[in-house]
Each structure stands twice: as C-alpha cells, then as structure tokens.
Amino acid sequence: MVVLDIDGAGRVFGSGRLRVVALDDVSLWVSAGEFVAVMGPSGSGKSTLLRLAGGLDRPTSGRVLLAGRDLAVLDEAGLAEALRREIGFVFQEANLLASLTAAENVALALELDGVRPKAAIAGARGLLDSSGLAAVGDRFPGQLSGGEQQQVAIARAVAGGRSLLLADEPTGALDALTGESVMGLLRQRCATGCAVVLATHNVRHAAWADRVVFLNDGRLAGATGPAAGPEYLLGTGQAR
C-alpha cells in the first residue's frame, strides 16, 4: 500500500529575479513498511521535500497524496486532522517538553488523539518498552542523554499508530554509535508497517534505508535500486 505519493511536485519561492526553484518535478512514492532516505547537498531541496510530504508546505505544481488523498483538497481543519493522525515528525532537536517525563511526553501525543490519560500513559510505556527505553520512562528530558531524548522523540512521533514518519537530520548531533541506535529504531518502526522518510547528509545513516534517493538542485539525481545482497559485496559463497 502506498502511504505517501509525491506526484511531479514542484516548489517555487519568490518571483522575477528572486525566483528560486527549490523543487522541480519530483516524484516519489513510499509504501507501508518501507524506509526511504533522501540525500543531497545543502540547498538541494531535502527539507522542502519533507515539508511538502508532511503538509507543512504546499507544492506550487504537482500533487502530494497521503494514503491516496490529495492534501490540496482538504480544508485547514481537515488537513490538520489528517496530519496529526497520520504523520509523525522527528527533527534534529528532540523538542521534548522539559516539565513532563519521557513517558508523559509520549502519552501527550496519544491524549491529543482522544485517548484517556490512564490509557495514554499505559500506551506510552508500552511503546517505550518496545523501543528498549523502559528504563527512561520516569525521567525528565534534562536527565536523558541526547540519544535517549531523540529515541523518546521517535517513540512520540509514532505513538497512535501513525502511518508515516518523517525525520529531518534526526542524528545531527549524536555520536556514531548513538546515531546507529536511532537508525535501528527507525528500522524497527518500518517492521511494524510504518513508512519512514529520512532526510540526511550522513551516508552511513542513509544506508539503513531500503532505498536511497539523491536530490541535486531540486531535482532527483538518481536512486539506489533494490539491494544486490551480500553475495554481490563479498563474492559468491563468502557471505555468512
């Protein structure tokens, strides 16, 4: 099932001499359970693409469909509702609320969906457990490492069974090993059927994806096809 369908989307800012084409006729679709990484130099359009995918911005040409619905035909309330129910965002900064514990931060997302507080906190604990974060539930963001905060932010972003997770450089400030556990968590969310789109500069992190697409000057500049498998890498009969 295609969760996100970006169909020939373009985004132009300004006009006349100040006209900037941030995105030019980009098509990309992401299925349930698929992990797609978007790579490209600064200014290549990665963040613009994610903002269009998340309904935070509208394309000036082409369409963005979420679970088959064109976001452009929804009114403001309908759009807000669709985005909140379907999409989770993770940014470079975890942006957790400092006065709430990790579990309460995750539970808040569920309460906004209309879940009762007791059920929300139970759901939040379940989600933290399944992410290997059971031990941090009762701690406040200030008591967590950067990596733990980011992992809690991912749990919050997927709370309530959101079908699409959009992550914009979520590993920016993390060390190599912590960055990997964040990638492992994104991978784990895919296994539960969530579609993930990651924008990153880091090729090591992009390599966790099923598919890597490259943007350059607002245009698609290529993509990795289906994996060739370890035999291709190490020679026949070598891989374990």
Added chain:
Amino acid sequence: MSVRHSLLALLSAGPTHGYGLKTEFEAATGDVWPLNVGQVYTTLGRLERDGLVTAGADADGQKVYEITDAGRDELGRWFETPVPREVIPRQELAIKLVFAMRSGVADVAAVVQRQRVATVRALQDVTRLKAAAESAGDMAWLLMLDALVFQAEAEARWLDMCEARLARENIAAGMARRHPENPAERAVERSS
C-alpha cells in the same frame, strides 16, 4: 595484510593444526579474506624457521603448531606498532575521475553520480549484514563490517567533495562568461 601475525595471534590461544588455523582465520574475519591452505603452511614454515613457533605431533601423528616466547614477543610488538601508512594504494576510482576530467569525453558529474549510487548500494548491503551481526552478538565480525562501512563512507564523502568542487568550478566559469573582465576575452567571446 599480515598473515604471519594473524597466525601468531590465533596460536597465542593454544596449539592448533595448520588447517584449523585457516578456518579460524576465515571465521574471525568473516570470510572477507580467504586464505589458501598453501599460504598457511608456507607462513608456518617461516615462523618455525624464525623460532616464533614450534611444530610437534598430536596422538594421531598430525602436525600441531605452538607459539614460542619469541613468538609472543613478536606478537606483542605487532599490537604495539601502528600500521604504516607510507603506501598510497592505487585507486581505480581516483584514476578514473582524474582521466574523466582531463579527457573531456566523459560527463564527469554523471561519472560521480553513478559511482555514488554504487557506493551507497554497497553500503546498504554491509549495513544489512551489520544488523544481522548485531542481533547475533558477533563482535569480531561487527568490527570488520564497521571497517567496510567507514571505507565506503569515506568514498561517498570524497565523491560529495568532487561534486561540490565541480559545481563551484562551473559557477565560476559561468560568471566569467557573463562578466568578462579582460577585453581580450571579450573579443574572443564576440567572435565566437
């Protein structure tokens, strides 16, 4: 790759047959560098000649190798000494890009992009192997795979750099065409 020191390291855990050393070496390095058995016996012969191992026989009369004190000293020195970097390996990719730039017959940006796709694809494969090694708790194999990951990353980042340099060069060339500072250049432009 130091087969000699790798064999000493394996023997430091206890006496072993020559064939056992081959399989242990390949298992430890995830079969990335297959050893042929002849190479193992030649190396063991040299180690014996240099007094770093001794050869005995087991109950079945099979040859068994054991590390000597001199062998342990040599192994200690190997671990204490950084790997020398005096040799710059001849890299086919670097050579290809150099000649793509010089020849003028290749689309250099396209060469860079095709290579990047191939490199990232290889990186995706190693990353998959890593996820499997992680769940199996295979630490030595994980270290090997990390080495492959960082080598591929270095290549990808170098390609990013090449692309950025090319882009800057193209912008500079475009500016020079639009704003020729030198009248001679302007004359050339008018006549062309």
